[in-house]
Amino acid sequence: MAGRRPLTPLLWRFGGAGEEGGVTFVLAPFAGGSAYSLADLPPRLLRPGDTALVIQYPGRGPRIGEPHASGLSGLAQEAARDIVRHAGDGPLVLAGHSMGGVLCYEIAALLTEMGRPPAWVAVSAARPPDRQRLDAEKVLAMGRGEWLAEMAEGAAAAGAPAGADEFADMVIPVMRADYLMLARYRPRHGPLSVPLLALGGADDPWVSDGHLAGWRAWTTAGFGYRTLPGGHFYYRDQGAEFCGAIRNGPFREEVNAR
Template sequence: MKRRRLTPLLWQFGEHPPSPARTFVLAPFGGGSAYALAEWLPRLLTEGESALALQYPGRGPRSGEPPAELLTELAAQAAREIDARTEGPLVLVGHSLGAVLSYEIAHRLEAAGRDLELLAVSAARPPDLQRLDPAAVLAMTRDDWLTELATGGNADIGESALADIVDLMIPVLRADYLLLARYAPGPRRPVACPLLATGGAEDPWVTRDHLDAWQAWTTGAFTGRLLPGGHFYYRDRTADFCRTVRDCLRPAADRVPAAGPRHGQEA
């Protein structure tokens, strides 16, 4: 699927600009890039819909930039750019780190008056139950990172190949882990939009209880789904995952009509 850069942070997938019918915004996992979740799109999108993905600094075409240091600042930037370059309903979908980031983006977009049709969080603990500690992340050795990658299945490659590329992956992973480790959500602030929490039944880091705990983070409808697999369960269940997301969307007749082009749409 074709992609083009709208901003350094925001990449568009597909042939057409963001659609007033519905725009999906994808936020990748720690260590991932804007391309990491592209496998969802053939099954996630239908005619007339569009997709954007976040390209975090410090990787891919942004490898020369310093990594983000605060998750809330990254969320604020993403929300501003999404608001300026889209119209109509939005569906935020994030995996792991991207799920928590999507929650923070959702808050800002709701404050801007945007129509959030769904916040879908995948393989993530809610903001107040994060497992990472900054000092522990900074103390991780190369062997620790190899164990972490092997445990979570972060790279779909064999152990020998993983050992060959881990030195390239560690700086990006460390920066992304620190985003979560240093994240302080403050008092609980539920979003108003519906929330879907999905995960893998064999995920070593995110349990069914963690997924169910997301219910307290929305005043809208809540749906929890557990699929077979580990932290990256969707790799073998892409169709099931995408169907689960689409089952939570509003019928076309119930969508809020777009209010016309938004300020900054052509920027």
């Protein structure tokens, strides 16, 4: 697979440019993540002629000198504009993990208003837009020890050793900015008019089976949800199954199967 190429500061293409009628997958990382966090997915996700566009949030990676995004809705508006400019003319599928799932919901609503609705949306390890666990005042009050505990719980959910203390001074500001953005988020749109698939880990400490089922209220079209083994970052050990689910959507019928 060809390497990554920034198309805009916010939107990176992984792999080739795709072919006419090929599927464009848009991937949105979790809070604290970057485009690099999802770099292992496109090789498993793409078929010949498809392409992947991965969102690169400001304030990290090559954008480390930029201010962090302050609002999820504004970030979604920028992403929707970039996607319309750079996505091919074939089916469009959005998939986001954790905070990225809520962002994909916002982007899908905007793309629908712009006349470019996705074929479906896949939200992974994400609570519904109106059921977020974060509170802005509590996020602002969190001290270094509490951030380390949060990072350790995330590492445990990923099945990895914590070992993050030496990186804390670099990671905490990124996580704080993303957590605040999600805590302050209020959905501005109602249910989507496109199908939606909710995915999650069976042992996720933050997103329950009930949260996944709760996404049903956020679409008037087809809906499905399923859990896979693992915690909050279950997809890291379930890559093939995870990517297959995204391709199949809520219908279990692969988009543009060939």
